[in-house]
Amino acid sequence: MNYREKIRNQLIFTGLAIPLGIAAGSIAALFGRILLYIGNIRDEYVYFLLPFLGAVGVFILWSYQKFGDRSSKGMALLFEAGHGSKETIPLRLIPFVIIGTWLTHLFGGSAGREGVAVQIGGALGHTLGRRFSIESGEKILLLTGMAAGFSGLFRTPLAATFFALEVLTVGVLEYKALLPALTAAFTASYISGALGLEKFSYVLSKNFSFSPSLLFKILFLGFLFGIMGRLFSYFLHRTKKLFSEKLKNPLLRILIAGTAIGLFSLLCFQGRYSGLGTNLISMSLNEGIYSWDFAFKFLFTVLTLSAGFQGGEVTPLFSIGATFGAFLASLLGLPIAFSAALGYAAVFGSASNTLLAPILIGAEVFGPEMLPYFIAVCGLAYICNGNLSIYPLQKKKK
Incomplete structure (x- = not known):
């Protein structure tokens, strides 16, 4: 690949990163805001909800087995795709992982949310990458989507970008995806903020001196x-x-x-x-x-x-x-x-x-x-x- 082709591909990936960031940021905002609301409901009705965590777990797992295809592999699908697997990441993963996480939290499971956001962005990015016959397109847009999902939920675009770039292989940064990942991450952060998802921040007071x-x-x-x-x-x-x-x-x-x-x-x-x-x-x-x-x-x-x-x-x-x-x-x-x-x-x-x-x-x-x-x-x-x-x-x- 010559220099002009590399520049052209980077421009294409960066252009695609904007709608990808908008989509991932929008879904992350919806997921995140409802998750916070669900947490408040759980805290108010703990005695009525927590005893049924196991029964709800059976429903979640049965749904995955019956209708989820390979969605139950979750983050493993993203790592497999990032390491060169030709398997597709089914878009049905998105509603399954969102609803499964909502139910887990509603009934008292101790779990996070970033896996959902990264899977949302990664599934969108990988699907988009498969539609373009560009060298390394699937992987670059997968990483771009992962950064967008993380950033849309946490609204920390720099951390989201470098998390996506370094998490697949220890000690290796996927620099080819840097510009599109940054673009998607900042876009997703802006969109989710505009849709009302607040960023957690805390200003530390430096009441100590270095020694x-x-x-x-x-x-x-x-x-x-x-x-x-x-x-x-x-x-x-x-x-x-x-x-x-x-x-x-x-x-x-x-x-x-x-x-x-x-x-x-x-x-x-x-x-x-x-x-x-x-x-x-x-x-x-x-x-x-x-x-x-x-x-x-x-x-x-x-x-x-x-x-x-x-x-x-x-x-x-x-x-x-x-x-x-x-x-x-x-x-x-x-x-x-x-x-x-x-x-x-x-x-x-x-x-x-x-x-x-x-x-x-x-x-x-x-x-x-x-x-x-x-x-x-x-x-x-x-x-x-x-x-x-x-x-x-x-x-x-x-």
């Missing part, structure tokens, strides 16, 4: 956050395997596990650990957590996702990281909100085995003046995660 002691504490936090992300990835994979070995019937598995999760969630502070975990993030930044919150959110999220419920891992990882950071702050003599913010980004980075995305999401959510601290803590967390990832199909650079 060698502070640097040591930040690096120590990075080590601990890296271990926490590693443990989450490890136990998520091990628990999924254990559930599948002990309860081979997936419908029976989700019924038993879901019912147990719902009932235990009621016993643990009336659903405090259900849903996204944004309640815990808010309390972490405002000094309102219990010292055990990170452990319980960790446990309920691993169990929910291992049982087969829909959602994602990232927002619960934000919650686990923030609560763990707030817990460690008192032990290390650090400002609680500052330590919670570092954990918010670094545990996500460790568990997803990504580096640039968590650094940028820290800067976009908590302010660019904190960028040096996020670079230090996320960098060490990335090194200390042992190359494990919540995404089993993520490739390792040889």
Whole structure:
């Protein structure tokens, strides 16, 4: 391919990124706003909803088996397509993953939302890419759609772009998709904001000064956050395997596990650990957590996702990281909100085995003046995660 062809293709991809961003941002806004409303309903009627999580899980899984085609593979479809599989990503994945996640959250599952948004954008992008006979078009538009979906939901376009570019293969950035991914991410963020989806942000007050002691504490936090992300990835994979070995019937598995999760969630502070975990993030930044919150959110999220419920891992990882950071702050003599913010980004980075995305999401959510601290803590967390990832199909650079 000569230089002119490369420029032409980049212009085509960037032009297609705009309608792709509009579509992904619109769907993400609808999904996100309804999800927040569903969370409020669940919190109001926990005693009437949480005991039926297992029964609802059976309905979700049966629907996937009966009508979902290959949609039940979820994020795995995106990784397979990104690594060169010729299989299509069915567009029916979009309504299935949206409705499945809404039901999971309504009845008290501890799950995220980014997996849904990334799948929405990825399915749209991959479908669009298959309609154009351009070299690498399917992969570039898949990544562009993934960035658009992430950005449309979280409204952090820089983090969304680099998450899409680095998540498929560790240590490799797909620079061919950079310009279209950025275009789609900013478009999706603008569209979802215009449709009323608010961005979460928190301005950290820098009531401390840099010192060698502070640097040591930040690096120590990075080590601990890296271990926490590693443990989450490890136990998520091990628990999924254990559930599948002990309860081979997936419908029976989700019924038993879901019912147990719902009932235990009621016993643990009336659903405090259900849903996204944004309640815990808010309390972490405002000094309102219990010292055990990170452990319980960790446990309920691993169990929910291992049982087969829909959602994602990232927002619960934000919650686990923030609560763990707030817990460690008192032990290390650090400002609680500052330590919670570092954990918010670094545990996500460790568990997803990504580096640039968590650094940028820290800067976009908590302010660019904190960028040096996020670079230090996320960098060490990335090194200390042992190359494990919540995404089993993520490739390792040889």
